[in-house]
Amino acid sequence: MQNLTLLDGQKFQITIMRLCHQLIENHDDFSNSVILGIQPRGIYLANRIAYELQQILPDAKILNGNLDITFFRDDFRRRESPLVPNTTKIDFIIEGKKVILVDDVLWTGRTIRSAMDAMLAFGRPQKVELLVLVDRRFSRHLPIEPDYIGIQVDSINSQKVLVSWKETDQEDKVILLSEKD
Amino acid sequence: MSDYSKGLSTKHLLGIKDLNERDIQLIFETADTFKDVLNRPIKKVPSLRDVTIANVFFENSTRTRLSFELAQKRLSADTINFAASSSSVSKGETLIDTVNNILAMKVDMIVIRHPYPGAGIFLSRKVNAQIVNAGDGAHEHPTQALLDAFSIREKYGDVAGKKIAIIGDILHSRVALSNILCLQKLGAEVMVCGPTTLIPKYIGSLGVKVEFDLLKALNWCDVANMLRIQLERQDIKYFPSLREYTMMYGLNKQILDSLDKEILIMHPGPINRGVEITSDVADSKQSIILDQVENGVAIRMAVLYLLAGQKP
Structure with a gap:
């Protein structure tokens, strides 16, 4: 495996801050908006974004939840190993709110399709937006595009994009893994 | 995890x-x-x-x-x-x-x-x-045993180390066997209690305690799982009368109040009210029968x- 670092250190932090400011442009004080991090890896980005927004807007109430999509995936019974669910934690109402779905990497778009299904069990949002840290361009299986993008990456199917976080993996970093030939 | x-x-x-x-x-x-x-x-x-x-x-x-x-x-x-x-x-x-x-x-x-x-x-x-x-x-009856253990876990946080008494018709009960196996795999201690005729002879080989005195069993346990008398499976008489069974092994409010601790009451259903368990016990706050369902x-x-x- 060959590793290529796409984003780390100060550039990583600047990217997060840019995403926060882009969100504020569209959502003002977040009184009518909620953030939903997609399990398992999107919740770290959602937590970071929610934390930074709270620093920028000390008076705002930033609502941040975790959404598990396991039961809504379209590859059930098509995988070798069964899917093990994570917890969904949404202790607010999304009916009539603007929902910002957050995930670390957008690739085929299938996760986001499942997430939209899973989210609808909690009510009918006024609007749904998508924020991702890494957009793997030109690899979509579904007509889904993000509203906020950290970085865009051109990659091939055999490559993997990994996002590691200070909280769990010691370091903020985006790396591109390629099979060595 | x-x-x-x-x-x-x-x-x-x-x-x-x-x-x-x-x-x-x-x-x-x-x-x-x-x-x-x-x-x-x-x-x-x-x-x-x-x-x-x-x-x-x-x-x-x-x-x-x-x-x-x-x-x-x-x-x-x-x-x-x-x-x-x-x-x-x-x-x-x-x-x-x-x-x-x-x-x-x-x-x-x-x-x-x-x-x-x-x-x-x-x-x-x-x-x-x-x-x-x-x-x-x-x-x-595996799913019954799983939901029983799940209900105990929900109330106590963990099944390991808990003492569970299964009381009643052990001989004809599939719930008893599945419960014993499931609870033991999770690290709980299990006791069976009932009239000698309704306790299988070799049940001790499963590693469970056997007790014929209801009060002693209740004093020992954290959870009492009351089983129904399965009359439809009994081809011969195993005890003189239902009334006598109730007097010896029926759980009522007086017995429950005489214990120096609060135990959980479970029942896999269907309940024969007034036989193995009285209505005031089945509907008390110690009973988790509907949580089980x-x-x-x-x-x-x-x-x-x-x-x-x-x-x-």
């Missing part, structure tokens, strides 16, 4: 005997998420939308059948129901023929209850479908989900 990426170690759920501790914990953790789903405004997930399940019941059932059916519907599976009393079984069709005819209609999974011990195991060897045992004679749906969703998730 342990590594669950391999899923369950078994293709069918025939009995607790085939499960290991990791399987049981995986079922519990999956049931936790389903319990969460059941408390949402929309209580349904689409996971099993391409799975067809037949509920084949050769014996009467209220809770188990409704609970399985609801679990299947919550998972968006297609279901068909079959009750032996209204079918061609009474015309002389064999079990394998009946099931193979059902499978010919493209069914993926069979939930079976049968009066003969081992009916599920027999079917799993003869037909090409996943089998879930919903009670086979006096042998096993509620948890039954989540546990059965978890079992069906984990079995169906295996690649066909």
Whole structure:
């Protein structure tokens, strides 16, 4: 495996801050908006974004939840190993709110399709937006595009994009893994 | 959290005997998420939308059948129901023929209850479908044991180290055997209590304590699981009269209040009020009988989900 670092250190932090400011442009004080991090890896980005927004807007109430999509995936019974669910934690109402779905990497778009299904069990949002840290361009299986993008990456199917976080993996970093030939 | 990426170690759920501790914990953790789903405004997930399940019941059932059916519907599976009393079984069709005819209609999974011990195991060897045992004679009733242990875990946080007394008709009870196996795998201590005639002779070989005095058993345990007297399975008289049984082994408020601690009261249903348990105990706040029923749906969703998730 060959590793290529796409984003780390100060550039990583600047990217997060840019995403926060882009969100504020569209959502003002977040009184009518909620953030939903997609399990398992999107919740770290959602937590970071929610934390930074709270620093920028000390008076705002930033609502941040975790959404598990396991039961809504379209590859059930098509995988070798069964899917093990994570917890969904949404202790607010999304009916009539603007929902910002957050995930670390957008690739085929299938996760986001499942997430939209899973989210609808909690009510009918006024609007749904998508924020991702890494957009793997030109690899979509579904007509889904993000509203906020950290970085865009051109990659091939055999490559993997990994996002590691200070909280769990010691370091903020985006790396591109390629099979060595 | 342990590594669950391999899923369950078994293709069918025939009995607790085939499960290991990791399987049981995986079922519990999956049931936790389903319990969460059941408390949402929309209580349904689409996971099993391409799975067809037949509920084949050769014996009467209220809770188990409704609970399985609801679990299947919550998972968006297609279901068909079959009750032996209204079918061609009474015309002389064999079990394998009946099931193979059902499978010919493209069914993926069979939930079976049968009066003969081992009916599920027999079917799993003869037909090409996943089998879930919903009670086979006096042998096993795995989902009941799982939901009982899950309910104890919910109240106490953990099953390990707890003392559970199973009281009543142990001899004819499939719930007793499955419960003993399940609780022991999770590290609990188990005692059985009942009249000598209703305790199997070699039950000690399972590593359980045996007690013939109700009061001593209640003083020992943290949880009392009261079983029904299964008159329909008793071909001879095992005790002089129901009234005498109630006097010796019936749980009432006076006995419960005389204990120096609060114990949990469980019952797998159906309750014979006034026989093994009085109404004021069954409806008291120590009783978790209705929690058991509620948890039954989540546990059965978890079992069906984990079995169906295996690649066909």
